């Protein structure tokens with residue numbers, strides 16, 4: 531089961547929905563990065579359950595750094611973090627044990643690992659509980675990126691057919707951290723909240739699109755052939771549970787455009803800086819970052835565990851069956867998917883920065899670390915929940 535991602539900054543995730551712990555091991559972090567449990571807890575707060583409009587599972591999500599940090603700074607050895615699962619409630623899943631949920635990973639897990647080895651409680655390894663480990667990795671990646679002046683933020687662009695039209699600036703994506711639905715404005719937040727509340731009462735779910743924006747990207751990172759930055763981003767984004775689509779820049783819209791419409795002028799200034807006027811290519815050309823904002827979008831499917839009955843097969847009798855999932859579920863996984871997508875983009879960029887020497891691989895000087903820490907503290911203060 532491949533549970534690691536990255537070439538230099540390698541995140542390994544572990545744990546299941548109902549195991550005692552979930553967590554992350556992050557290897558390839560240079561020594562000297564200031565890192566506390568509070569940093570991780572801050573980022574985990576954006577994907578937490580038990581809040582308004584998301585799954586009712588009540589987890590405190592308290593991270594414990596068990597290795598790799600000494601006196602508040604990373605040592606260069608792998609950072610291992612555990613988080614206790616305290617609200618798994620296996621009894622809620624007793625129907626799933628013989629009635630696999632259509633649209634979840636149940637059927638495929640039975641086919642691959644055998645019914646006798648299948649951990650059906652809360653989806654086992656395919657549970658979105660695993661995404662907590664990604665957000666831990668993402669928090670570390672964000673701190674590394676901040677040293678190079680790069681930041682990543684995402685927001686919820688659509689639920690079902692309701693779309694936040696227009697082009698978002700990076701600062702607006704950041705602002706979404708103030709809203710429960712992770713919309714970029716109070717108007718869209720109100721609209722999305724209404725839809726989610728309706729889904730809750732109907733026992734149904736809906737899909738959605740998340741847009742991620744990386745600003746202050748160092749031009750030139752990425753490779754022109756197999757290690758194109760767009761390929762790494764696509765792989766990371768599509769590794770998220772429930773992700774069904776990836777695009778960057780114009781994405782699928784480009785397929786119905788004329789060359790003259792999709793053309794973006796190259797402009798320069800007197801200091802010798804060059805850029806594309808409209809950034810239609812989402813900050814990437816030829817697999818290499820242009821220095822403009824990297825803009826990627828991820829489509830999430832509707833949550834497959836819903837109260838409305840779905841047709842399946844009863845594995846005990848092999849007769850047709852019906853399942854209505856009454857556990858705690860997100861009506862729109864894309865809402866919590868915002869923080870996970872943000873983490874995935876941060877991980878990819880930090881991995882490239884380390885691999886290409888933008889960030890020193892062995893050691894961060896105290897001066898650089900302290901400068902970054904000042905910015906990080908300001909970020910935590912501004913977006914405190």
Ligand SMILES: Cc1cc2nc3c(=O)[nH]c(=O)nc-3n(C[C@H](O)[C@H](O)[C@H](O)COP(=O)(O)O)c2cc1C
Nearest residue numbers: 634635656657658771772834835859860863866867
């Ligand atoms: C943040 C997040 C939360 C999720 N919450 C749920 C949930 O509450 N119920 C559910 O059935 N699926 C949920 N999912 C999706 C499942 O984990 C996913 O559909 C399953 O692992 C099968 O993988 P696939 O959809 O990629 O094929 C969530 C996904 C994400 C990213």
